[in-house]
Amino acid sequence: MDYVKQKWTSKEQKELRNVLQEMAEEQYRLFHQKIVKGERQIIGVRMPTLKKIAKEIVKGNYMDFIKTSIPVYHEEVVLLGIVIGTSTMEYTDFLMEMNDFIKKIDSWAICDTFCTNIKKQVQNNKQAFWNHITLYLRSKNNWIIRVGLIIMLSYYLEEEYIEKVFKRCETVKNEFYYVKMAQAWLIATTWVKFPKKTEQYFKKSALDKWIWNKAIQKACESTRVEEEYKIYLKTLKK
Numbered sequence: 001m002d003y004v005k006q007k008w009t010s011k012e013q014k015e016l017r018n019v020l021q022e023m024a025e026e027q028y029r030l031f032h033q034k035i036v037k038g039e040r041q042i043i044g045v046r047m048p049t050l051k052k053i054a055k056e057i058v059k060g061n062y063m064d065f066i067k068t069s070i071p072v073y074h075e076e077v078v079l080l081g082i083v084i085g086t087s088t089m090e091y092t093d094f095l096m097e098m099n100d101f102i103k104k105i106d107s108w109a110i111c112d113t114f115c116t117n118i119k120k121q122v123q124n125n126k127q128a129f130w131n132h133i134t135l136y137l138r139s140k141n142n143w144i145i146r147v148g149l150i151i152m153l154s155y156y157l158e159e160e161y162i163e164k165v166f167k168r169c170e171t172v173k174n175e176f177y178y179v180k181m182a183q184a185w186l187i188a189t190t191w192v193k194f195p196k197k198t199e200q201y202f203k204k205s206a207l208d209k210w211i212w213n214k215a216i217q218k219a220c221e222s223t224r225v226e227e228e229y230k231i232y233l234k235t236l237k238k
Contacts, residue, residue: 001015001016001019003016003053003056003057003059003060004056004057004059004060005057005060005061005064005065006060006061006064007061007064008061008064008065008067008068008069009068010068010070012068013068013069013070016053017072017073017076020043020045020073020075020076021043023043023044023045023049024043024044024045025044025045025046026044027044028044028045028046029042029043029044030044032044032074032109035109036074036107036108036109037107038074038106038107038109038110039106039107040071040072040073040074040077040106040107041072041073041074042073042074042075043073043074043075045075047078047113050075050078050079050082051082053079054079054082054083054086055086057079057083058083058086058087058088062083062087062089063087063089063093065083066080066083066084066097071104074107074109074110077104077105077106077110078109078110078113078114080101080104081101081110081113081114081117082113082114082117084097084098084101084114084118085098085114085117085118085119085121086117086118086120091121091124091125091128094118094121095132098118101114102114102136102141102143102144102147103141103144105143105144105146105147106143107143108146108178108181111143111146111147111150111178112150114147115147115150115151115154116150116154118151119154119155122151122154122155123155126155129151130156130161130164133147133148133151133152134148134168136148136151137149137168137171137172142174142176142178142179143178145172145174145176145179146176146178146179146182148168149169149172149179149182149183149186150182150186152165152168152169152186153182153185153186153189157189157190157193157194159194162190162193162194162197163197165186165190166187166190166201166205169183169186169187169207170205170206170207173208180208180210180211180214181214183207183208183211183215184210184211184214184215184217184218185215185218186215187207187211187215187219188214188215188216188217188218188219188222188225191215191219191222191225191229191233192219192222192224192225195225195226195229199229199232202236209238212236212238213237213238216233216234216236216237219233220233220234
């Protein structure tokens with residue numbers, strides 16, 4: 001199938017679904033199904049393959065692809081997200097498409113894949129995007145909250161933003177497992193990039209006990225956190 005198209009209709013979308021189903025690997029599908037635990041059925045197509053297809057789609061009329069896409073399977077949602085994230089659309093158009101797309105997220109895998117494929121849009125609009133993701137952190141949709149957290153983890157662990165990241169992370173009060181895991185993962189990663197600042201943050205932090213302990217656990221498991229900090233961290237468990 002030629003993925004570089006100037007026109008996408010329901011016919012081409014159906015053809016693409018058939019192609020994806022032909023690429024399915026049963027063992028991979030079963031494995032992926034166990035760890036993803038989303039609501040949608042998984043076909044069993046590997047990520048490198050989906051990225052290759054997305055790369056071709058964005059060479060053509062990607063907006064047509066986006067508008068005609070009605071994803072049913074996990075891979076179809078992932079593919080749509082990568083196309084939106086890696087396309088060259090204007091920032092305002094991107095925000096519109098992103099705000100629509102994130103409502104389709106039903107698993108950590110779709111969430112995190114999308115967030116790690118919007119690098120150019122974030123880098124080209126760093127401050128504007130920082131202001132925008134506040135809306136995600138205040139959402140009533142658990143997966144959209146995770147989107148905001150993973151975006152901070154992926155793109156805002158920098159000198160200019162680190163103190164603001166601590167503050168924003170702590171303001172999220174949510175009992176959904178994948179939100180709390182994202183918070184813990186985020187704070188654990190700050191121990192890698194800003195150990196001194198994170199140490200100071202921990203002295204005044206009001207993080208939830210579970211998130212606090214999980215962040216310490218993840219930091220101690222990391223090969224990128226210095227041993228001296230791991231020893232110190234183990235004394236902080238609640």
